[in-house]
Amino acid sequence: MQQKFKYLIVIMLFSLGVISCHEDLNQSPIDPDSFTEEDVFSNATDAQGALAKLYASLALTGQQGPAGQADIADIDEGFSQYSRMLFNLNELTTDHAVVGWGDAGLPDLHGQYWSGSNDFTEAMYYRLAQEVSFCNSFIDNAAILTDTEVAAYIAEARFLRAFAYYNLMDLYGSVPLVTQVTTELPEQATRTELFNFIESELLEIADDLKPSGSNEYGRVDQVAAWALLSKLYLNAEVFTGTPRYAEAVTFSNNVMSSSYTINTNDANGNGTAYDELFLADNNTNGAQNEFIFTLNFDGLRSQTYGGSTFLVHAAIGGSMNATEFGVNGGWGGLRTTKSLVNKFDVDVTTLNPNLGPVSNWGIIGDATPNGWNDPDTKMYETGTDTYAIYANLTPGELKFRRDGAWTVNYGDDTVDGTLEAGGANIPVTVAGTYYITLDLNSLTYAIAPFVGDSRGMFYKDGQSLEIEEIPTFEDGYAVTKFKNLDSNGNQGSDAAGDFVDTDLPLIRLAEIYLNYAEAALRGGGGDLGLAVTKINELRERAFGNSSGNITSGDLTLDFVLNERSRELYWEGQRRTDLIRYNYFTTDAYLWPFKGDSKDGTSVEDYRNIFPLPNNIITTNPNLTQNQGY
Structure with missing residues (x-):
């Protein structure tokens, strides 16, 4: 599928609020080597290549490797990659991460003082808007094909569009809802309207997606729709004001009853099967059985300065040896705060x-x-x-x-x-x-x-737990969770050590275990005994034995939140979790440099969502900026 990305030609839309189309662009090209939508959608095989572009839009950043012919203008191409932006907006804004780089707008994120002109909040909006437009174009064009397998392709495209809208709704609140390519300036949809659209899409396509585990690795199946519904319903009270925890329990249980399993294969023999989830061969070492939706990376064939390349390189600095991570050097940027480190205290x-x-x-x-x-x-x-x-x-x-x-x-x-x-x-x-x-x-x-919880993977030599100055790499522990080494200790496929092979899970089964437990505790029904069993399954993997197991008396909402932190840190979940607990902006939970204060302070609650890009507001009079911006 990777080889077909360059053949997809669709209308490149850089926002949901600005759409341009000219009739002369619909003409067939004179150059016989050019490809048009007519070629791409001439049969099911070619359409599958177009489908690959929809997945690639979340993993890559343009049409020419890691740099050149970027999809999104006016920002460094490597910065604009989806999972890198997700890290910046959902991890860097929390207790999980700080970054020492001074790029304009970047320090604002951890300090929680961003504005409507922030380059990074703007780039994520454009990235997701582009994904929506690609999906809309694919769905429209693939509908003319009668091949039986195309129905599943369209269902995958609708899932990816729903996933993009889930992110837009979570990050920005009310955004335009566009489901077809159009020349009209769209109206702004409320969060409730977006929620209802995502819900109905996922429910409608579930039976059209391939059954559990039967699709190619890296492509979604029916379980992905259930898993995204689990996430949607868990956050429904934030998104719409109406709790939907019973539905979160139901769809979490559907996922837990599927063919996906928690990885227990300690392929490198270090006493835990957790680190295999973040190694260069996580598509084959057993971790793939836990991954419900992933971004796939290859150091030779799908190069980007985002993705796992970013997570590995950016977290290396100080006295760390980059070769121990399978790369040629560190970027000396990312670290974590004591608030995360202390969650692993015994x-x-x-x-x-x-x-x-x-x-x-x-x-x-x-x-x-x-x-x-x-x-x-x-x-x-x-x-x-x-x-x-x-x-x-x-x-x-x-x-x-x-x-x-x-x-x-x-x-x-x-x-x-x-x-x-x-x-x-x-x-x-x-x-x-x-x-x-x-x-x-x-x-x-x-x-x-006592080794304890092996999920706490930190580099401490020469690093201080306390952060006095964020730009100083030695202030704060470094995170060693992601590596470009396989289970045998071999470097990834890029011999130069520039780009990383490690795939990134966007949804994995462990998250759904924790969704189930939280929704059950919040009154969604379910079996609290089963919730304890599932959490102990994660903790036995983490501890290497039953020493870290909990009982029903230990299962509280705050315990689940802390367990989510220990299990899912740096995977793009944290801001959303803290908002659900009313901890993100309030003084109920503080961390170093929250609110740009060394000891942490509360900020205005309008920062629970990000601003719409200012230039989108200027261009489309139908849009209203989020309150506070």
């Missing part, structure tokens, strides 16, 4: 009760929480004469003892993992969280660093 008080009942054995010493003073830090009974505890230790020493007294105690004379009654103190050299076990059957013990 809370031993919640982990320990899952081990078993409190025992009469404990640890004592200056390496332990209570030092050499009473009381001992109690261990938990995991079996007959076996005990364990998760504990935060500091450099020092410890011993095991029973009943808080020195009558029965054990140490290690030779520091070999075997115990002697009354033996020497056991040294701890590095502070951290540890999993400590005691086996009185064999008189052995282990003090192993």
Whole structure:
């Protein structure tokens, strides 16, 4: 399909508000090597190539590789790519990310002080408007074909148009609703009207899309329509004022009952199957079974300075070694705030009760929480004469003892993992969280660093947790989530290391698990026991075992929001989630440099949506700018 992108010639519309058309453009070309819509839509095979353009419009930026013949004017071409814009608008505006670059309009996003002339909010509007126009043209032209498979192609195009409108509605509120190529200036649709259109489109096309898992990788099927409905209904109260959580539960359950599965294949053998989702071979390493809708990238055949190329290069700086990420260098820009990092802190008080009942054995010493003073830090009974505890230790020493007294105690004379009654103190050299076990059957013990939630992938060497100055790359931890390495550690296909192979999931099954849990908690019905089971499925992948599992008592709305942050960070979800919780603009939740304040502050609630581009307002008198702008 990639080879056919250049053959699609459609009317290039740069906004929903400005449409131009001339009759002389409808004439057949004199050059016999030129392609027209008549050629592209002459049969189903050629139409499939045109369909590829609709997918490519979200992944790529023009007609000539990473730069040259851009789809959108007046902005750096690499900046204008869809998922890069999604990151800028939905992640950079939140606690998940900061960027050190000073490009005009970019610092405004994290500081939440953008205006109607912001280049990045404008570029995203144009990108999505272009996708709508491409889809409209395809749907109109493909309708003349009678081949049976074309119905599915049209359904895919309608899905992509609905997806574009979902983004427009989420980001900008009220925008024109255009479903056909026209020369008339369109009227502005309300958010409710947009919601109803998206809902009806997805419901109508679901049965025309291919069944679960039966389409080519990278193309949507019936489950994608259900998944987008799940997202739509979860946010319905924000979009329309009317909650639709019962429907969110229903369609989330449809997705969870489909052929898609959470990836559990630890292809690189590092103890977790989470990182496989963001490696260069995530189209084949098992991660693809979790991906419902993706943007596909290839370092040789579909090059862009957005997409995963942006996420990998831009997050490398400081003392980081770019070759460890499969690229030739870093751009020294993206980092995260302590608000995200701290969500991965280990809370031993919640982990320990899952081990078993409190025992009469404990640890004592200056390496332990209570030092050499009473009381001992109690261990938990995991079996007959076996005990364990998760504990935060500091450099020092410890011993095991029973009943808080020195009558029965054990140490290690030779520091070999075997115990002697009354033996020497056991040294701890590095502070951290540890999993400590005691086996009185064999008189052995282990003090192993606790890995915890492996989803927290941060580079800390030479980086400070606190951000004093955003432009300084060393201020804030770097994120190592995305790599251009396959599961065997090999670099992606571009030997030069410029462009990245890693595909980006726009919707994956893990998100739908979390949609189900939240909608159920918000009164949508469903099974809270099932919600706990599904979240534990994600956490067992993250922890490598059941140590991070939760119970029904842990399942609260704030827990789900934090779990969404841990599971989905840097995947373009965060702003939408914070708005749904009324945290995005208010002082109920603050993060560093929110509202352009070092410690964070609230901002006006009109910033829950972005402005329409000022030049669109000027050109189309039917449009009204969003309040506050």
